[in-house]
Amino acid sequence: MCPASPLLVILLVGASTTTAQEAPVVPVGTRVRFTPAHPARDRVVGTVTGQRGDSLLLLTERRESIPVPLASLDRLEVSDGVHGHALTGLGLGLLAGAVVGGTIGAAVEPDELLGRGVNVLAGVVLGGAGGGLIGVAVGASIQSERWQALPGREQAASSFSPSGDRLAVGLSLRF
Numbered sequence: 001m002c003p004a005s006p007l008l009v010i011l012l013v014g015a016s017t018t019t020a021q022e023a024p025v026v027p028v029g030t031r032v033r034f035t036p037a038h039p040a041r042d043r044v045v046g047t048v049t050g051q052r053g054d055s056l057l058l059l060t061e062r063r064e065s066i067p068v069p070l071a072s073l074d075r076l077e078v079s080d081g082v083h084g085h086a087l088t089g090l091g092l093g094l095l096a097g098a099v100v101g102g103t104i105g106a107a108v109e110p111d112e113l114l115g116r117g118v119n120v121l122a123g124v125v126l127g128g129a130g131g132g133l134i135g136v137a138v139g140a141s142i143q144s145e146r147w148q149a150l151p152g153r154e155q156a157a158s159s160f161s162p163s164g165d166r167l168a169v170g171l172s173l174r175f
Helices: 005-020 086-107 116-141
Strands: 031-036 044-052 055-060 065-069 073-084 143-149 154-160 168-174
Touching: 044 065, 073 116, 086 116
Parallel strands: none
Antiparallel strands: 031 044, 031 073, 044 055, 055 065, 073 143, 154 168
């Protein structure tokens, strides 16, 4: 291996580090969530009202207008919208309704002609359908917001030679 190879690796990774740390362009009106690096505190949610150099101008949920230097952020995320949980509710309601319906069907006196199995099956089907409908309604009423992290905020590279003839390269990405 050429003696200049470690230097070349460090220079190439260093160049990509500089590019990755440039201020991201976040459109005005975008809902963002960030975690300040120092001092460590809770996440702050707000709407971008502008961008000046390496700072975002935000209107927080408390209606405070604040400048946020991008260098002081540990994590920056952009809202991907609000969604309901209808499918999760359907699955949970279907399962719970089927269990309850099947249990009730098993507890009912069996029919002489059809037997206990039909009662259990009817309980599972009817209980599952009822539970599924209730689950969809409850799940759809529960709303949550999805967040997308902006690409790598911090990167670092290093190289060292643990034994005289081998090269080790490390790259650390922080999201």
